[in-house]
Amino acid sequence: MVVFSFYIFDRHTECIYSRSWLPPSVTEAAAPSVVAPTPTPSAVTAIPDLEREHERNNQGGRPRDRRSKAAKAGDDAKLIFGTVFSLRNMVRKLGGEDDAFITYRTGQYKLHYYETASNLRFVMLTDTAAPSMRNVLHQIYINLWVEYVVKNPLSPVEHKGGEGVKNELFELGLDQFIRGLM
Amino acid sequence: MFSSLITCRYRSAFGDWLATIFALIIINKAGGLIYNKTFHEGGLNKISTNDYLVLAGTFHGVHAITTRLNPLKNVPAADRIPASTTLAGGPGMLTRPEPSSGLEVLESENFRLQCFNTMTGTKFLLFTDTTQANVDVTIRRIYEMYADYVMKNPFYQLEMPVRCDMFDRKLSSYIRELNNR
Numbered sequence: 001m002v003v004f005s006f007y008i009f010d011r012h013t014e015c016i017y018s019r020s021w022l023p024p025s026v027t028e029a030a031a032p033s034v035v036a037p038t039p040t041p042s043a044v045t046a047i048p049d050l051e052r053e054h055e056r057n058n059q060g061g062r063p064r065d066r067r068s069k070a071a072k073a074g075d076d077a078k079l080i081f082g083t084v085f086s087l088r089n090m091v092r093k094l095g096g097e098d099d100a101f102i103t104y105r106t107g108q109y110k111l112h113y114y115e116t117a118s119n120l121r122f123v124m125l126t127d128t129a130a131p132s133m134r135n136v137l138h139q140i141y142i143n144l145w146v147e148y149v150v151k152n153p154l155s156p157v158e159h160k161g162g163e164g165v166k167n168e169l170f171e172l173g174l175d176q177f178i179r180g181l182m
Numbered sequence: 183m184f185s186s187l188i189t190c191r192y193r194s195a196f197g198d199w200l201a202t203i204f205a206l207i208i209i210n211k212a213g214g215l216i217y218n219k220t221f222h223e224g225g226l227n228k229i230s231t232n233d234y235l236v237l238a239g240t241f242h243g244v245h246a247i248t249t250r251l252n253p254l255k256n257v258p259a260a261d262r263i264p265a266s267t268t269l270a271g272g273p274g275m276l277t278r279p280e281p282s283s284g285l286e287v288l289e290s291e292n293f294r295l296q297c298f299n300t301m302t303g304t305k306f307l308l309f310t311d312t313t314q315a316n317v318d319v320t321i322r323r324i325y326e327m328y329a330d331y332v333m334k335n336p337f338y339q340l341e342m343p344v345r346c347d348m349f350d351r352k353l354s355s356y357i358r359e360l361n362n363r
Contacts, residue, residue, distance in 0.1 A: 004253040022253060079247050086244050087288065090237060094226045094309070095292035102290055107283035108252045125253050 003178050004109060004125040007077055008145075008165065011119035013085070015077035016159040017166070021178065080123055084113055102134055114138055120145075136181065144173045201314040203357050204293060206324065207234070210341045211303030213242030217344040221357045226293060226309055241307065245284040245297065252282035296321055320360065327352050 008017040084101070091101040103112045110130055114122045114137035122137040148170040149155055155164035204225035208217035215238035220226070229237070288295040289312065296317040298306040306328075308321050331349035332338055338346060 020253075076251065079251055083244050083247050083251065086240050090240060090244075091288075091290040093229060093233065093237070095290050096227055099290050099292045101288070104248070104285050104288040106248055106252070106286055107280070108254055111248075111251075125251075 001130045001182060002127040003130075003182060004127070006125075006174070006178070007080055007123040009077075009081050009084075009121040009123070010159055012158070013081060014160070015074070015081065016162050018073065018077050019171075019174065020073075021182075080111075080125075081121075084111070084121065084123055088113070088115070103132060112137060114141070116141060140174065140177065144170055144177065148173060202311045202361050203314065203320065204309040204311070206309075206353070206357075207238060207307040208328070208344065209238045209242055209305040209307065212341065213239050214341070215239075216342065219350075219353070221354070222361060225311070241297075242305070245299070245305065249282050249284040255279075255282060298322070298325060300325065323356065324353065327356070 003021050005018065005020040005022065007015055007019075010016045087104065088101045091099050100115065101113055103110060105111075105128055108128065110126050110128050112124045112126065112130075112133040114134055116122075120141070122141060124133055124137060126133060148167060149159075149165055152164065152167065155167070159165050202222050202225060204222050205220045206217070207215065210216045215235050218231070218234050284299060285297055287297070292312070294310050294312050294314060294317070296308045296310065298308075298318070298321045300306070306321055306325060308317055308324070310317055327349060328344075331352060332344050332346050335346050335348070338344070
């Protein structure tokens with residue numbers, strides 16, 4: 001099983017965390033970048049990190065490709081939220097208020113969805129052969145989100161721009177957990 | 183009416199053992215609803231025709247977005263993780279990747295939605311029980327019926343709502359047979 005990417009959306013529909021485990025693409029590998037691209041699927045691209053890099057690149061005077069990549073990742077997150085939101089509403093309309101959208105599959109990938117009672121949405125993209133990841137998303141919520149983000153006394157209530165989510169323990173725990181699955 | 187009563191009785195006796203086909207929706211290539219039929223009452227909520235039209239349009243848009251979201255589209259073929267086949271030309275040879283397909287199966291707690299997208303962009307959506315098996319075979323059979331009784335009907339206008347008695351009758355009897363099995 002392969003996990004491609006993972007997203008968290010808050011109740012204000014904002015993407016507060018995103019991470020990708022995809023191998024770096026050809027264009028990225030060809031272009032000289034700040035982070036040395038590794039051949040194994042270990043390129044970690046959290047949006048806040050990219051923004052920071054983007055600022056650094058601006059000072060270095062090579063803003064073009066980085067900017068487009070950060071913008072692309074942001075666009076993808078918006079598209080995913082739109083899809084998930086529409087499908088969830090559709091499922092609720094047809095299956096009743098208590099029904100919940102779980103997953104959809106295309107020929108190339110599978111999207112898993114989990115929504116908490118406080119409208120926090122967890123989305124994961126995997127390959128098509130993956131079994132249901134609903135319990136995995138639930139585990140991420142219980143063991144990582146609640147433990148490292150909610151119980152962190154320094155963490156803000158709202159996570160504007162991913163603030164409070166990009167803490168070391170959460171990111172490390174998430175990475176280990178996902179790599180354990182693959 | 184009688185058949186649906188029987189289905190309900192089996193349902194209560196054996197729990198969710200009996201798989202059922204709930205409804206069929208056909209969407210034309212512009213996203214308009216052209217056919218909509220419910221086979222089993224109680225599987226899905228009753229919604230108005232207007233809501234069905236909205237649903238068809240929404241699904242059409244979502245289907246297009248899910249095609250674009252393919253995470254592997256920018257990854258070179260050699261790096262793709264499910265490396266199923268390596269061509270004789272080796273990794274250096276340019277290979278055209280298979281075009282991304284949109285949403286095929288959607289699962290929720292109460293139902294399962296199978297989408298079949300034809301070569302011409304018409305979409306067949308079949309709503310079934312979560313335990314229903316072989317839905318792809320069923321949906322292909324329905325597509326065949328559509329080709330035989332709708333497309334070959336000289337009075338049918340393309341992209342317009344389907345009002346063909348023959349199609350209605352054949353479809354109903356086919357689904358009834360599956361639901362009562």
